Amino acid sequence: MRIGVFICHCGENIGRTVDCEVVAESCGRFPGVVYSVENKYMCSDPGQNIVKNAIKEKNLDGIVVGSCSPHMHEKTFRKACADAGLNPYLFEMANLREHCSWVHEDKVEATKKAIDLTRIAVEKVKRNDPLSPIRVPVTKRSLVIGGGISGIQAALDIANAGFEVVLVEKEPSIGGHMSQLSETFPTLDCSQCILTPRMVEVYQHPKIKLLTYSEVENVEGFIGNFKVTIRKKARSIDETKCNGCGNCQQKCPIKKKAYNEFEENLAFRPAIYVPFPQAVPNIPVIDRNACTYYQTGKCQMCVKVCGREAIMFEQEDSFVTEDVGSIIVATGYKLYTIDKKPEESEIKGYGEYGYGRYKDVIDGLQFERIASASGPTSGEILRPSDKTVPKKIVFIQCVGSRDEAKGFSYCSKICCMYTAKHAMLYKHKVHEGEAYVFYMDIRAGGKGYDEFVRRAIEEDHVKYIRGRVSRIYEEKGKYIVKGVDTLSNMNVTIDADMVVLATAMVAQPNAAKLAQTIGMSYDKYGFYNEAHPKLRPVEVSTAGVFLAGACQSPKDIPESVSMASAAASKSLVLFGSDILEREPTIAKVNESVCAGCFYCQKVCAYNAVERKEIKDRNGNVVKVIAYVNSGLCQGCGTCNAVCPSKSVELIGFTDEQIYAEINAL
Amino acid sequence: MEEKKFEPKIAAFVCNWCTYTGADLAGTSRLKYAPNIKMIRVPCTGRIDPVFIIKAFEKGADGVLISGCHPNDCHYNTGNFHARRRWILFKELLDFVGIDSTRLHFSWVSASEGKKFVDVVTEVVETVKNQGKFEKYAKINEEFFIHE
Numbered sequence: 001m002r003i004g005v006f007i008c009h010c011g012e013n014i015g016r017t018v019d020c021e022v023v024a025e026s027c028g029r030f031p032g033v034v035y036s037v038e039n040k041y042m043c044s045d046p047g048q049n050i051v052k053n054a055i056k057e058k059n060l061d062g063i064v065v066g067s068c069s070p071h072m073h074e075k076t077f078r079k080a081c082a083d084a085g086l087n088p089y090l091f092e093m094a095n096l097r098e099h100c101s102w103v104h105e106d107k108v109e110a111t112k113k114a115i116d117l118t119r120i121a122v123e124k125v126k127r128n129d130p131l132s133p134i135r136v137p138v139t140k141r142s143l144v145i146g147g148g149i150s151g152i153q154a155a156l157d158i159a160n161a162g163f164e165v166v167l168v169e170k171e172p173s174i175g176g177h178m179s180q181l182s183e184t185f186p187t188l189d190c191s192q193c194i195l196t197p198r199m200v201e202v203y204q205h206p207k208i209k210l211l212t213y214s215e216v217e218n219v220e221g222f223i224g225n226f227k228v229t230i231r232k233k234a235r236s237i238d239e240t241k242c243n244g245c246g247n248c249q250q251k252c253p254i255k256k257k258a259y260n261e262f263e264e265n266l267a268f269r270p271a272i273y274v275p276f277p278q279a280v281p282n283i284p285v286i287d288r289n290a291c292t293y294y295q296t297g298k299c300q301m302c303v304k305v306c307g308r309e310a311i312m313f314e315q316e317d318s319f320v321t322e323d324v325g326s327i328i329v330a331t332g333y334k335l336y337t338i339d340k341k342p343e344e345s346e347i348k349g350y351g352e353y354g355y356g357r358y359k360d361v362i363d364g365l366q367f368e369r370i371a372s373a374s375g376p377t378s379g380e381i382l383r384p385s386d387k388t389v390p391k392k393i394v395f396i397q398c399v400g401s402r403d404e405a406k407g408f409s410y411c412s413k414i415c416c417m418y419t420a421k422h423a424m425l426y427k428h429k430v431h432e433g434e435a436y437v438f439y440m441d442i443r444a445g446g447k448g449y450d451e452f453v454r455r456a457i458e459e460d461h462v463k464y465i466r467g468r469v470s471r472i473y474e475e476k477g478k479y480i481v482k483g484v485d486t487l488s489n490m491n492v493t494i495d496a497d498m499v500v501l502a503t504a505m506v507a508q509p510n511a512a513k514l515a516q517t518i519g520m521s522y523d524k525y526g527f528y529n530e531a532h533p534k535l536r537p538v539e540v541s542t543a544g545v546f547l548a549g550a551c552q553s554p555k556d557i558p559e560s561v562s563m564a565s566a567a568a569s570k571s572l573v574l575f576g577s578d579i580l581e582r583e584p585t586i587a588k589v590n591e592s593v594c595a596g597c598f599y600c601q602k603v604c605a606y607n608a609v610e611r612k613e614i615k616d617r618n619g620n621v622v623k624v625i626a627y628v629n630s631g632l633c634q635g636c637g638t639c640n641a642v643c644p645s646k647s648v649e650l651i652g653f654t655d656e657q658i659y660a661e662i663n664a665l
Numbered sequence: 666m667e668e669k670k671f672e673p674k675i676a677a678f679v680c681n682w683c684t685y686t687g688a689d690l691a692g693t694s695r696l697k698y699a700p701n702i703k704m705i706r707v708p709c710t711g712r713i714d715p716v717f718i719i720k721a722f723e724k725g726a727d728g729v730l731i732s733g734c735h736p737n738d739c740h741y742n743t744g745n746f747h748a749r750r751r752w753i754l755f756k757e758l759l760d761f762v763g764i765d766s767t768r769l770h771f772s773w774v775s776a777s778e779g780k781k782f783v784d785v786v787t788e789v790v791e792t793v794k795n796q797g798k799f800e801k802y803a804k805i806n807e808e809f810f811i812h813e
Contacts, residue, residue: 070706099692102692102695103695103696104697104700106700512738516742519740519741521734521738521777541682541686541740638711641713641714641715658717661705662720
């Protein structure tokens, strides 16, 4: 073989710790290497041209580039090879940056290691075969998981471009957290007023199939060809018959048994309920834990008042399968809260603030409901405990966020803004009231955001205190807030009537499970990982899956909406072509050696191994061997490792190639 | 007793999706670790044939690290479970083939755990340094004069 080695300085990134000239020179002496050079930037246009020209002039049939991670530029150089007429798979990369120069300090050692890593790549490329990508058709349909503002936006964008969308929401209605908000910063727009038209548009859109009260159960397949199983949880209502008259909800005798989730447990709801008046679809659901019928077999009041015979007590969960080409994950966030039963809550933090114990120590979403015109107090700011108007409210920021001790080191990003908004809304409604905000820093980056906080301080006279609160305790109907003002270095004691905690935004509790179902990776907090933090922020490492909104990290509404539109456009890019090219690095069976033990079939996670009969000329079956369906195989290579006769091989990572790498170590 | 500074040779077999990317992150974050380790990238830990490990020891590795996605987080759904089961059995056999099984290390390092990757590598390098050179196979190689 005639191999060319190209060592990149990456400006200073590699060159500072690795002596690239020495590496190039040493590599030039490797058997099979006929050309070895270094360059400041291999990925630049001139850098790529060096590769292209060398392929032609030196008649190279194997290329090794020692530069950054293959996750970074493998595609770039493969394309350069292809442009020069060399099969793009006769190329390997040695990771001299992420795995060498950036992590080591000793120049001699790093240079030695760089030579070794390049040698490994050279030995591998000698055994590479020319390959051509597998071509597969694209199903031009999208699945959107999560019906909050992100999911709604993504679904509408794709549907308006003329492609079908399946929108799956786990709650009985779409709308998500945004539907719970009173007003939105920094304009004080009414949240529901701007959201509900979008919700209705989703419902009426001919291209959108809306599945509420449903969850994704299983995902099979790959980019362009996913097969998704969705569990439609039993609503106990015949959706085709119900016309949303609401009689059942009014007549349901369960009045004070079930907490209203939409009102953040500040109110009760019947056992048969529509989460909120503007719910989409306007179809109720029966809470089987609260409903008398499911406990005693009696009542059936809803059946009596329903004129459409829509109540179905015996309804069971059903499953639907959808074929889609792309998946947009927009599952949002959860607030770091103590549930209505603190002892059952996963989160035990902030006992010192009386959170979960004192009725008037509430979290941000609960305040949203209290401030909301459609909320339990019809928008009047009242204490949950005795329904009186609080004269003094203390707002505490960074509750959970930026607090390693509580397990969340990150900033939740939106709390500075919504706390300013809360304080402002309170002052607008209770003019003589006093609002105090304890903060660590004010993070108000965004268009009109800092101005908004200034407005709260200067026009609405919200008192900002830089410091933390150590303790809150109850005394004669007041909540004594003990804190510190670190600017004046004084202790502060405030006798508040109500305390609002800006608790952290955390990942959904089942975030990891969904990640495992789809094959995404997630960080230690449960937020999904994007493929690249800077340049591929809406893609995940699994091709064909995109992220939108707060499931990736805490973010506000405009950011979520833009991310949703970005994810939608990424889907549409995919739908722009009829045929998709996939990596050809899949398993292949050597038919003459395979003994038909089918261990490979047992370990295959994709059911990609099939049985193939080998017949003689008379049509008699001579033997049955394994056959890999190239449409299903994902190229993990587990079959390769278990095959006793080594007759199934993972192309691109064959035993021969890996042993060659080991030998070169 | 006079002791020379021993720098062990460590081979790592890592999966493309989690640990390789985690190691990339360690690089991007400019974290530092010893250069003794060299990585061979495979798509999935499920691809790693136990013979690879023996081969690595035979070729002069003093320690071997296998690392992939956390259980349940495998990019290929179940590859790491197959790998885990394989190692549980294989570790028992290592001593039989004359390799001290404590020279073989396993860990799960996800794509977001650059720091963990560094910790794992540092620990492996330290452990193997203390164990000293793995000489058994080198002797066999000498005696039988095996050449490619």
